[in-house]
Amino acid sequence: MTLNFNNVYLNETATITGPYEENGPLGKYFDYSYKDLYFGAPSWEQAESKLINETIDLVLGKAGISKNNIDALISGDLLNQTTSTSYAAKNTPYSLIGVYAACATSTLTLALASLLAETGKTILCTTSSHNNAAEKQFRYPVEYGGPKPKTTTFTSTGGVAAIISNKKSKIKIESATIGTVIDSKINDVFNMGAVMAPAAADTIYKHLKNTNRKIDYYDLILTGDLGLYGKKILKEYMQEEYNITLNNHEDSGPMLYDIEKQPVYAGASGPACLPLVTYSHILKQMKDKKLKKVLLVATGALHSQSTASQKLTIPAVAHAVSLEVVR
Amino acid sequence: MEKEKYQNLVKKHTPKEDLLYNCLIAFITGGIMGIIGQGLIDFYQIILEISFKEATIFMLTTLIFLSCLLTSLGFFDKWVNFAKCGLIIPITGFAHATMSAALEYRKEGLVTGIGANMLKLSGAVIIFGIVSAWTFSLLRVILGVV
Numbered sequence: 001m002t003l004n005f006n007n008v009y010l011n012e013t014a015t016i017t018g019p020y021e022e023n024g025p026l027g028k029y030f031d032y033s034y035k036d037l038y039f040g041a042p043s044w045e046q047a048e049s050k051l052i053n054e055t056i057d058l059v060l061g062k063a064g065i066s067k068n069n070i071d072a073l074i075s076g077d078l079l080n081q082t083t084s085t086s087y088a089a090k091n092t093p094y095s096l097i098g099v100y101a102a103c104a105t106s107t108l109t110l111a112l113a114s115l116l117a118e119t120g121k122t123i124l125c126t127t128s129s130h131n132n133a134a135e136k137q138f139r140y141p142v143e144y145g146g147p148k149p150k151t152t153t154f155t156s157t158g159g160v161a162a163i164i165s166n167k168k169s170k171i172k173i174e175s176a177t178i179g180t181v182i183d184s185k186i187n188d189v190f191n192m193g194a195v196m197a198p199a200a201a202d203t204i205y206k207h208l209k210n211t212n213r214k215i216d217y218y219d220l221i222l223t224g225d226l227g228l229y230g231k232k233i234l235k236e237y238m239q240e241e242y243n244i245t246l247n248n249h250e251d252s253g254p255m256l257y258d259i260e261k262q263p264v265y266a267g268a269s270g271p272a273c274l275p276l277v278t279y280s281h282i283l284k285q286m287k288d289k290k291l292k293k294v295l296l297v298a299t300g301a302l303h304s305q306s307t308a309s310q311k312l313t314i315p316a317v318a319h320a321v322s323l324e325v326v327r
Numbered sequence: 328m329e330k331e332k333y334q335n336l337v338k339k340h341t342p343k344e345d346l347l348y349n350c351l352i353a354f355i356t357g358g359i360m361g362i363i364g365q366g367l368i369d370f371y372q373i374i375l376e377i378s379f380k381e382a383t384i385f386m387l388t389t390l391i392f393l394s395c396l397l398t399s400l401g402f403f404d405k406w407v408n409f410a411k412c413g414l415i416i417p418i419t420g421f422a423h424a425t426m427s428a429a430l431e432y433r434k435e436g437l438v439t440g441i442g443a444n445m446l447k448l449s450g451a452v453i454i455f456g457i458v459s460a461w462t463f464s465l466l467r468v469i470l471g472v473v
Contacts, residue, residue: 042434043434136431140427140448141427141428141430141431141447141448142404142427142430142431143398143399143401143403143404143426143427143430143431144404144407144423144424144427144428144448145403145404145405145406145407145408145423145427146407146408146415146424147349147407147408147411149344150341150342150344151341151342185330185333185334186333186334186337191337191341194337194340194341198328198333229340229341229342232340233336233337233340236336236339236340237328237333237336240328240336241328263408
């Protein structure tokens with residue numbers, strides 16, 4: 001399903017990260033970064049909630065909007081029952097729409113917010129992930145040092161917030177494609193790039209078909225967290241399956257970290273990965289008119305630890321949002 | 328795309344693990360662990376004037392204590408990540424896995440957190456250790472070795 005929006009704008013964004021992201025190549029573009037992964041909270045789960053609350057305060061301050069002018073909060077994260085979101089939302093006065101699409105959450109919140117913004121509402125969107133909280137839930141204890149395959153991705157730590165409304169700004173949200181769930185035919189939880197690449201390809205293809213566009217309509221197709229190897233798989237898969245040549249494609253996973261120097265394997269992942277890259281580096285390039293049309297394609301793997309232990313193949317989804325610079 | 332065709336595509340873009348290098352590192356670090364273990368046994372035998380069997384238990388306890396301490400201090404995971412099976416296969420790996428899980432769940436209570444979760448990774452080692460010990464003992468009895 002592709003949604004077209006006539007009058008929806010990305011008004012303001014905020015990004016807060018942990019130390020690994022600060023030490024990466026985009027470190028200087030984030031609003032601020034913490035040195036310690038606890039962020040002054042007693043546990044990682046609470047740290048992630050704190051991060052969401054801080055990004056909300058930050059984005060409202062940056063936009064100069066009063067707390068009461070927000071109509072709803074659309075928010076999601078990676079943890080079970082999206083508790084980071086709910087525990088953060090209890091400190092806010094907003095109507096909450098909590099969403100879960102794993103690492104595809106960011107674009108899903110943007111798409112839903114755009115739908116509401118079209119009716120005149122002002123919507124606050126947040127997405128977050130926390131490396132240690134996610135590792136604890138999905139993989140091994142943080143202090144466990146067992147070796148991992150090279151295709152493993154490293155969950156990013158960060159919180160992002162955005163304000164979406166029909167008030168004009170430099171960046172327009174022009175359309176969005178809500179993806180379908182694709183069976184990846186892969187059950188390797190250490191190769192998320194391979195799991196999510198077919199879903200990304202499917203959503204890109206459907207978006208282009210529904211909007212009647214060619215791939216070179218966009219200056220940049222930015223996928224979520226396929227990582228170094230998933231990026232290559234996507235390119236070849238697009239060519240073979242849809243006969244589309246992906247030349248203007250980047251993946252935010254390898255962009256967020258310095259792959260050579262940081263211990264991050266195939267690159268970043270997590271719901272915060274794509275919006276951290278977008279709201280820092282990509283938006284700056286758009287405002288500088290270096291990029292005019294960008295398609296964000298966040299990708300998510302929709303498995304749990306139980307389904308992974310049962311060796312089921314992992315379903316994946318990708319949601320696309322098209323951003324354009326307003327002339 | 329067919330399942331098999333896609334899996335081949337994935338395989339093509341999946342980097343090979345450096346098996347030989349990993350084996351070499353594990354061989355050397357594992358060997359060093361063996362030397363340290365033997366050194367500890369000799370040390371305890373001479374200093375405490377105890378039997379070889381007792382000194383072995385002292386050696387194991389020392390290594391377990393050191394792995395737990397270094398895991399808690401926060402850098403043993405980097406050593407394990409480097410040494411791989413050189414530190415995972417000896418008793419240090421078991422202690423490291425248990426301790427890291429205990430640290431992970433310490434905020435969730437003594438019983439429901441640490442108690443229920445500290446054997447999350449290493450519990451299987453105990454279960455299958457007991458089962459295989461029992462099986463081999465049975466085989467020895469049946470084959471009349473004992």
